[in-house]
Amino acid sequence: MTWHAQLRLDYTAEHGRSVARFAHDGPLRILQSLYPEGDAVCHNVLVHPPGGLVGGDTLQIDVSAGPGSHGLVTTPGASRFYRSDAGPAVQSAHIRGQADSRVEWLPLEALYYSGCLAQNRLVLALEPGAELLGWDIAALGLPQANQPFVQGEVLQHLELQGAWLERGRIAAADSRLLDGPLGLAGHRCLATLFFTAGAPIARPRRDRLLEAARDVIAAHALAPTAGATAPGPRVVALRVLADLVEPAIGLLKSVRRAWRDVAWDLGGNDPRGWAL
Numbered sequence: 001m002t003w004h005a006q007l008r009l010d011y012t013a014e015h016g017r018s019v020a021r022f023a024h025d026g027p028l029r030i031l032q033s034l035y036p037e038g039d040a041v042c043h044n045v046l047v048h049p050p051g052g053l054v055g056g057d058t059l060q061i062d063v064s065a066g067p068g069s070h071g072l073v074t075t076p077g078a079s080r081f082y083r084s085d086a087g088p089a090v091q092s093a094h095i096r097g098q099a100d101s102r103v104e105w106l107p108l109e110a111l112y113y114s115g116c117l118a119q120n121r122l123v124l125a126l127e128p129g130a131e132l133l134g135w136d137i138a139a140l141g142l143p144q145a146n147q148p149f150v151q152g153e154v155l156q157h158l159e160l161q162g163a164w165l166e167r168g169r170i171a172a173a174d175s176r177l178l179d180g181p182l183g184l185a186g187h188r189c190l191a192t193l194f195f196t197a198g199a200p201i202a203r204p205r206r207d208r209l210l211e212a213a214r215d216v217i218a219a220h221a222l223a224p225t226a227g228a229t230a231p232g233p234r235v236v237a238l239r240v241l242a243d244l245v246e247p248a249i250g251l252l253k254s255v256r257r258a259w260r261d262v263a264w265d266l267g268g269n270d271p272r273g274w275a276l
Contacts, residue, residue, distance in 0.1 A: 002056035002086070003027055009061070011042060011101070013068035018042040020071060028059060037269045041070045045273060046107065048079070053091065055084030055117060061093040065101035065130070072104040074271045078139075078245075079107060083115030083152070092121040097130030097198065102264065105134030106256075106271070109189075109245045112140050112154050114147060114172065121157040126198035126234075133259060135252050137191040139245045140170065140178075149178075149188060160196045163234040187225065187241040191248045195259055200233035205263070209236045212258040220251050228255075 005026030012019050017039035022030045027049045034043040048059065065071055081089050091110075097103050105122070112118055124132055136158055141149030154170040170177065177183040184190060195201075195209055213228035217238070220226065226240035238255055242248035257268030 002054070002058075003050055004058050005048070006060040007046070007062070009044065009046075009063045009071070009073070010066070011064065011069040011071035011103075012066040016040065018069040018071060020044055028061070034272065036272060037266070041072060041266075041269075043072045043074075043271055045271070046073055046075050048075075052080030052082050053089035053118070054082045055086035055089055057089045059091045061091075063093070063095040063103065063105070065095075065097045065103045067098050067100050070102040070104075072271065073106065074273065075107040076273055077108055079110045081110065081112045081116040081118035081120075081154075083113055084117040088117040088119050088155075090119040090121070092119075092123075094123045095125070095132065095134075097124070097126040097132055099127045099129035099198075101130045103130075103132045103134070105132060109137035109139050109191075109249060111142070112138065112149065112152070114141050114149050114151050116152040116154065118153070119155040119157070121155075122159070123157075124160045124196060126160065126196060128199040130198040131263065132196045133194070133256065133263070134196075135191065135193045135256070137245065137249055137252070138170075138189065140172075140188040143188055143244065158192065158194075160232075160235060164196070164232050166192075184241060185225075187243055189242040189245050189248050191240050191242070191252055193238040193252045193255055193259075195236045195263060197234045201230075201236065206230055206233075206236055208262050209259055212262050213238050213255045216251070216254045216258055220247075220254070222247055222251050226251060 005028040007024045007028035031045040
């Protein structure tokens, strides 16, 4: 049996409060809206009850943030792409930010099991004045369970429309990519944190974001395999390779806290579920 699910999540600013409304078809849900930072920022947890994707499954997620709203989306645990015998499993997320909106897209890691045929797509469309802070965390195989990524293929697509595109295909048979010094160099977790905007980020602000990220990286154990760059005038990105998920996501969480302070004058305020 395959699952086909769609979810639409809309944030609006109403009398100083960011309000979330959603509609779904199939097994995708948004849990209760939470306001640990006050009314201005709405935290939501995206839940997929089946717990993972197999061949033929499709998940379509559409998020829209209206003017002046601030929505934060995370998940209660990892997304799992299992071994596929029936074509690709596809997760596709589209996020649209209107003027003066803020979105944080912070799903926990995607675990790609050996034998999976996975496609994971994220497309951002931001109007001038809109900003988004998000990440993509990919783990190949289950090294701690002695289940390496030896079969299968992963397609990753990360796009800010009109400004930035990163698209890569990771095949288990591609040893030059997985193990070569110009590829993953034997690491099996790759993660990207990004701050994106609908208009060019002013140079002094962009420099402060880069400096904040580099300060955190310099004090972290993953400093040799991490770096922060500005791949375009509307993007600041941090990339890291690691053997395991936990140190990589720990680094991204620390830089996210720093970027929230620099960009929005907000504290870290991690979602409550991350502390469980």
